[in-house]
Structure formats: C-alpha cells, structure tokens
Amino acid sequence: MTALEDRTDLYGHHVETGRTSLRRVTEPDDDDLARRFRDGDEQALAVAYERWSGQLYGMAVRAFGPGPDAEDVTQQTFIAAWTGRAGYSAGSGPLPAWLVGICRHKIADVWAKRDRQRRQSEAVAADVASRPGSHDDVDTRVADRVLLLGELDQLGQPQRGIIELAFFEDLTHVQIAARTGIPLGTVKSHIRRTLERLRTRLEVDGAALQP
Amino acid sequence: MQHCSPEQLALAALREPLSATDAAHLADCAACHAEVSALRRGVDALAFPALAAPTTSLTPPPRVWDAIAAATGVSATPASHPTPVSHPTSVSHPTPEPAPLATVTRLQPRRNRWMAVAAAAALVGGVAGVVALTRDGSGQVVAATTLDPLDADDSSGTAEVRERDGVRSLQVDLEAPSLGEGYYEVWLLRPDVTGLVPLGVVHQGANVVPLPAGLDLGDYPVVDVSVEPLDGDPSHSGVSVARGSLS
Numbered sequence: 001m002t003a004l005e006d007r008t009d010l011y012g013h014h015v016e017t018g019r020t021s022l023r024r025v026t027e028p029d030d031d032d033l034a035r036r037f038r039d040g041d042e043q044a045l046a047v048a049y050e051r052w053s054g055q056l057y058g059m060a061v062r063a064f065g066p067g068p069d070a071e072d073v074t075q076q077t078f079i080a081a082w083t084g085r086a087g088y089s090a091g092s093g094p095l096p097a098w099l100v101g102i103c104r105h106k107i108a109d110v111w112a113k114r115d116r117q118r119r120q121s122e123a124v125a126a127d128v129a130s131r132p133g134s135h136d137d138v139d140t141r142v143a144d145r146v147l148l149l150g151e152l153d154q155l156g157q158p159q160r161g162i163i164e165l166a167f168f169e170d171l172t173h174v175q176i177a178a179r180t181g182i183p184l185g186t187v188k189s190h191i192r193r194t195l196e197r198l199r200t201r202l203e204v205d206g207a208a209l210q211p
Numbered sequence: 212m213q214h215c216s217p218e219q220l221a222l223a224a225l226r227e228p229l230s231a232t233d234a235a236h237l238a239d240c241a242a243c244h245a246e247v248s249a250l251r252r253g254v255d256a257l258a259f260p261a262l263a264a265p266t267t268s269l270t271p272p273p274r275v276w277d278a279i280a281a282a283t284g285v286s287a288t289p290a291s292h293p294t295p296v297s298h299p300t301s302v303s304h305p306t307p308e309p310a311p312l313a314t315v316t317r318l319q320p321r322r323n324r325w326m327a328v329a330a331a332a333a334l335v336g337g338v339a340g341v342v343a344l345t346r347d348g349s350g351q352v353v354a355a356t357t358l359d360p361l362d363a364d365d366s367s368g369t370a371e372v373r374e375r376d377g378v379r380s381l382q383v384d385l386e387a388p389s390l391g392e393g394y395y396e397v398w399l400l401r402p403d404v405t406g407l408v409p410l411g412v413v414h415q416g417a418n419v420v421p422l423p424a425g426l427d428l429g430d431y432p433v434v435d436v437s438v439e440p441l442d443g444d445p446s447h448s449g450v451s452v453a454r455g456s457l458s
C-alpha cells in the first residue's frame with residue numbers, strides 16, 4: 001500500500017520535466033547516506049532533504065506555525081548541517097537525529113531573537129515601566145533553552161541519548177532502559193548526573209533567576 | 212529523617228511518579244523539594260513540546276530547497292523538487308546517456324514532446340471534476356494499492372485487482388489534472404522496472420481494464436500511471452505521475 005520505496009525511475013538519466021526525475025537510482029540506506037553526506041557528496045544533501053525535510057519542517061511548524069520562521073528554520077538547519085558536516089561523526093548518532101538536534105538549536109535561536117525584538121520594542125514603549133513583570137518567566141526559559149541545548153551538545157554517549165529520550169520522547173527511565181538495553185541503575189545515575197550538569201550550567205551562565 | 216536518593220529526586224524533576232514513601236517524604240521535606248525545583252529548571256527549559264521529537268511530516272514549500280541550494284551552491288536536486296516547466300530551453304540540450312538496460316532501450320523518453328504535454332497540463336491546471344465511467348464493483352478484491360503522486364505531481368488514486376469467475380481486471384480510480392493533449396495510461400511494472408505490461412488508456416475517475424490471463428502479479432506488482440503524448444508511439448513515455456505497489 002505504499003509508493004515504490006526506492007522511487008526507481010524508468011531511465012538511467014535525468015529528465016527535467018518537473019514531474020518525475022527519471023533516474024535509475026538505488027536509494028542509499030541511512031548509514032550510507034550519512035557517510036556520503038559527511039564526505040561532501042552533494043547528492044547526499046538532496047537525498048537527505050528528500051528524506052527528512054518533512055519531519056524537520058513539521059517540527060518547525062509546530063513551533064511557529066506555517067510561515068517564514070518555520071521555513072527559515074528548516075533551511076537554516078540544512079545549511080548548518082551541510083557547512084558543519086565535518087563535525088558529524090558516527091558518535092553523533094544517526095544523521096536524522098543529528099539534524100533534529102540542529103533544528104532544535106535553530107528553533108531556540110528564533111525564540112531568542114523574537115524575545116530580544118520584543119524587549120526592544122517594549123523598551124521604546126513609554127509604558128514599559130508600568131507593565132507587570134509577567135514576561136520574566138518566559139524570558140528566562142528562552143535564554144535557558146539556547147544555553148542548555150549547547151550544553152547537551154557537550155554530552156557524550158550514552159548520556160546524551162538517554163536524556164534526549166527523557167526530554168524529547170517523554171520516556172520514563174524504565175522505558176529508556178528497555179529501549180536502549182542499558183541497565184536501569186545506570187540510566188538513573190546518568191539522568192541524575194546530566195540534570196546536575198544542566199543545573200550547574202544554569203547557575204553559572206543562566207539568566208538571572210527571579211527571586 | 213531519610214532523604215530521597217539523588218536519583219529519585221532527578222526522576223521527580225522529570226515528573227516521574229515516585230514510590231509512596233518517597234512521595235510522602237518529598238511533600239514534607241523542604242531540602243528535597245528545593246533540590247527537585249533546582250533540577251527541574253533545566254527540565255522545563257528543554258522538555259518542551261516544540262522541541263520534542265518530530266511526529267508530523269509536512270512538505271516544505273519548494274523555495275526552502277531553493278534557498279538551501281543558493282546558500283550551499285549545491286547543484287543536486289531532491290527527487291521531488293519541482294522544476295519549473297516554463298523554461299523549455301533547459302531540456303533541449305543535454306544529450307541523454309544510453310539507457311542502462313538493453314531491455315528498456317526502446318523506452319527512450321521523448322523529452323521534447325513531453326514538454327508540450329506538461330505545458331498543456333500546467334495551463335489547464337488544477338484537479339478537474341472526476342468523471343465516472345465504467346466502474347464495475349463486482350468481483351472479489353484480491354490485491355489493492357493506493358496510487359501515490361510521484362514527485363511534484365498532484366495525481367493520485369487507488370487501484371484494485373478484482374477477480375470474478377477466474378477473470379481478473381484492474382479497477383483504477385484516478386484523480387489527476389486534465390491534460391490539454393495526450394492521455395493517461397496504466398501499466399504494471401516489475402519493481403526494478405526491467406519489464407512492463409501496458410494495460411490501456413485511463414481517464415480521470417473510475418476505470419476498469421482487463422488483466423492478461425496468466426500474468427503473475429508477484430512479478431509485476433507495481434501499478435504505474437503515465438502521461439502519454441498523442442504521437443502514435445506505443446511505448447512508455449517515461450513520464451509517470453502516480454504509482455503504487457499491489458499487496
């Protein structure tokens with residue numbers, strides 16, 4: 001009940017009809033694609049886009065709704081991945097997961113930019129002093145997100161994979177142990193150490209906590 | 212007083228349920244409670260719905276790829292990326308390489324002729340009203356597939372193999388743009404496209420075409436709908452608009 005997965009086309013050459021590209025291609029699997037991507041094969045960027053842009057754009061639309069911000073995040077994710085492909089390694093996890101991680105950064109960056117713009121526009125508003133501090137909580141979290149996503153990048157495996165499953169896939173520690181095969185006690189101690197590390201980062205560099 | 216373990220406090224920060232003993236202690240102990248609050252600030256910053264793993268796939272508009280290609284200088288193109296049909300000069304030159312398989316050499320695509328069809332289809336545009344033709348709902352469905360658009364096409368549909376009294380037919384419901392000239396044709400293909408069986412002309416809406424007796428659908432499971440120009444050439448134009456694999 002699906003389309004041909006490999007989208008095999010009828011001919012061995014490309015025809016720019018705008019309707020089908022008639023190339024006989026055997027689509028690479030994800031690992032092969034990741035290697036080619038890292039090695040700078042331009043076709044791999046196009047295939048990666050074909051394969052994962054829908055999910056990344058879906059993620060960006062969830063954050064911003066359809067529109068320029070979601071499109072910008074999607075394109076910036078692929079541009080950053082391509083220009084930073086030398087930083088991708090097998091230890092970075094599967095290529096799509098790496099792309100999702102970049103996409104999170106881009107989403108957080110847009111939030112932070114919006115927040116700066118909002119502050120600036122409020123600063124020029126005459127009534128800024130009379131406003132209640134209702135945004136302070138939100139401001140803090142926007143800044144924290146950018147900071148902590150950067151901290152996640154510094155984590156090695158399996159710590160990073162474990163905390164991402166907890167944060168982004170909403171798995172319990174029992175589910176994480178089952179999914180990864182890592183013993184329950186190890187999962188718990190990794191979670192504890194990672195949360196401590198994030199707390200430390202916030203205490204050192206984070207936005208000022210409201211009293 | 213026995214405090215909660217550091218691991219349990221971390222799980223509490225993640226809002227995992229605690230044992231009754233730990234939960235009762237946490238409710239009463241200011242130190243443990245403060246610890247959970249401190250750990251939770253990082254959780255709340257990151258475990259945020261918009262950052263969760265992607266669940267929904269949406270197709271970005273073509274300009275997103277255009278921007279990526281412009282920024283990276285990459286000349287490769289995703290398979291589904293539409294190429295504007297308004298630049299016919301771009302298809303008049305490069306010489307096609309030989310087809311890789313001798314058995315499909317006769318399927319040399321007729322590119323320039325196709326362009327006229329594509330341009331006509333683009334002019335008509337949109338999805339025309341579906342015209343019900345010769346639908347035959349009788350017989351038993353023995354295999355079926357959805358027909359998914361290929362690449363930028365907005366053609367889609369369903370295909371069902373029906374069998375009645377030992378005779379098989381393919382029922383194709385096709386939703387596709389009107390063609391200014393040319394016609395749609397349905398084929399059965401091998402998955403690797405090393406062979407194909409023409410089944411006949413189909414229209415928008417419901418169609419029934421007979422299947423050749425003895426044809427093994429296991430060998431030819433792929434239902435392919437192509438656009439054929441009115442040029443008297445019975446071979447596949449090379450321009451497929453929708454496909455599905457029978458199962």
Ligand SMILES: [Zn+2]
Nearest residue numbers: 214215240243
């Ligand atoms: Zn305590």
